Amino acid sequence: MEIEEHVMLFITFIAPVFIASIILYLIRALRGPTIPDMVIAVDAISFDIAVFLAVLAVYFKSPILISCVIVLMLWAYALDIYVAKYLESKDMGG
Amino acid sequence: MLYYLLMALSSLLSIPAIYLAVEERDLVKAVIFSAVQSTLYAFLYYLLMAPDIFLTYIPVGVGLYTALILILIKKTERYESD
Amino acid sequence: MISWILVIIGEILIAVGAICDLIAAIGMNRFPNFFVRLHALTVGTIGGAFVPLIGVALLSLGAEFLGVYRFFMAGASIVSAVLLLFLAPVGSHAIARAAHRSKAATVHPKVVDHLEEDRERGVVV
Numbered sequence: 001m002e003i004e005e006h007v008m009l010f011i012t013f014i015a016p017v018f019i020a021s022i023i024l025y026l027i028r029a030l031r032g033p034t035i036p037d038m039v040i041a042v043d044a045i046s047f048d049i050a051v052f053l054a055v056l057a058v059y060f061k062s063p064i065l066i067s068c069v070i071v072l073m074l075w076a077y078a079l080d081i082y083v084a085k086y087l088e089s090k091d092m093g094g
Numbered sequence: 095m096l097y098y099l100l101m102a103l104s105s106l107l108s109i110p111a112i113y114l115a116v117e118e119r120d121l122v123k124a125v126i127f128s129a130v131q132s133t134l135y136a137f138l139y140y141l142l143m144a145p146d147i148f149l150t151y152i153p154v155g156v157g158l159y160t161a162l163i164l165i166l167i168k169k170t171e172r173y174e175s176d
Numbered sequence: 177m178i179s180w181i182l183v184i185i186g187e188i189l190i191a192v193g194a195i196c197d198l199i200a201a202i203g204m205n206r207f208p209n210f211f212v213r214l215h216a217l218t219v220g221t222i223g224g225a226f227v228p229l230i231g232v233a234l235l236s237l238g239a240e241f242l243g244v245y246r247f248f249m250a251g252a253s254i255v256s257a258v259l260l261l262f263l264a265p266v267g268s269h270a271i272a273r274a275a276h277r278s279k280a281a282t283v284h285p286k287v288v289d290h291l292e293e294d295r296e297r298g299v300v301v
Contacts, residue, residue, distance in 0.1 A: 003183055004241040010187050015096060017194040019103065021224075024201035028213075029130055030110055034282070036210050036275040038126045040217045043267065044204065045130065047225040047260065048197055049137055054232045054253055055190065056140075059096070063236070063245035066252045068140060068148045069229075072133075073260055075156045079129055080267035084274035086122070086164050 011059045018052045039083050046076035101141050108134040119174050125163050129156050182238030189231025196223030210281035214272055221264045229257035 022045060029041035050072045057065040108131050115127035132155025139147045200220030207213045233253035236246045275281040276291070283289065294300045 003179060003239060007183060007187075007235065007239055010190075012096065014190060014194050017198055019100075021194075021197040021201035021220075023107070024198075024205055025220075026107060026130070028204045030114060030127070034210060034275075034280055035122055035126070036271055036281050037213060038123065039271055040210075040213060040268065041204065042126060042129055042133070043264075044200065044217055044220045046133060047221055047264065049133060050256070050260075051193065051197075051225050051228050051232075053137075053140060054229060054256075057249065058232065058236060058239065058242070060143075061242060062143075063242055063249040065140065065143075065145050066249045068145050068152075069256045070252065070259065071149055071152050072136075073256055073263065075152050077263040077267045078157050079160055080271050082161055082164055083122075083126075084270040086168060087274040087278040087280055089168065 007058065011055060014055070015052075015059075018048065018055070022048055022052070035083065035087070039080060043076055043080060046072055050076075097141065101138060104134050104138050104141070108138075121167050121172055121174060122164070125160055125167075128163075129160055132156050132159070179238040179240060182234050186231045186233075186235030186238065189234065190228045193224050193228030193231060196220070196227070197225075200224055208285060209283050210275060211272070211283060214268060217268055218265075221260070221268075225264075226257050226261055229253050229260070233257070 025041055025045045025048060029038055029045060032038040032041055050069045053072070054066060054069050057063060111127050111131040111134070115124045115131065118124040118127065132151065136148050136151045136155065139151060196219055200216045200223070203216035203219065204213055207216060230253070233250040236242060236249040236253065239246060242249065291300065
């Protein structure tokens with residue numbers, strides 16, 4: 001078996017696992033009881049989708065698509081810092 | 095085949111996030127629902143082979159919009175009244 | 177031969193990452209409160225995102241059907257994996273500290289919380 005055929009078959013089998021975990025994280029992000037629960041679920045969704053994008057760039061055979069991964073990771077970190085700053089400033093009364 | 099399946103799944107999963115973002119009374123929760131919706135739409139743009147729109151949609155939808163609305167909520171009030 | 181070895185190692189790392197992601201997603205739904213769910217977030221971040229990105233880098237080094245740009249792909253994957261290793265623990269620590277200070281997340285099955293008692297007595301700010 002050639003390398004290309006082998007890699008395509010492997011990605012076809014591994015993609016439903018990523019999709020199932022994205023759906024399970026999304027359930028927690030939509031019905032989490034408190035705000036920090038929802039924020040960490042959005043974090044996990046972002047990192048999971050970033051890995052899935054890197055795998056799909058191999059599947060679509062277009063390597064230029066890999067540059068989206070870095071951007072998604074950096075801005076998911078920024079959402080954490082914004083919400084943490086908002087919660088702490090409400091505590092200190094600022 | 096995987097291509098069309100992923101596009102349909104990503105656009106279907108963003109519908110509950112949009113509905114909850116419109117209906118929610120707590121505005122901080124509404125901002126986080128909006129961030130979920132932005133992430134899923136950016137994934138849709140990636141599948142349409144438009145990585146340049148992805149590179150601008152993520153900073154605007156997740157970064158700038160969230161920061162602006164959180165600063166506005168801090169200056170005014172958090173719960174929406176009837 | 178060397179490309180087959182790189183591809184097989186990359187596929188094993190991606191499979192390990194996918195299994196870690198599924199376990200973390202189940203744990204995120206089953207755990208009782210916020211401070212226990214941070215454990216599931218750590219499994220999903222390091223085991224489910226750092227390991228498969230290294231796997232994608234090795235796989236794209238070995239996959240010759242991608243053309244010359246596969247070296248760019250491997251480099252971008254390694255850079256984003258190292259960025260994730262730095263940034264994800266910082267974000268989760270920041271949100272955990274803010275949640276404990278502002279009492280936004282209540283701990284329901286709680287035995288003892290010494291940090292909260294010390295903060296009420298004024299020992300720790």
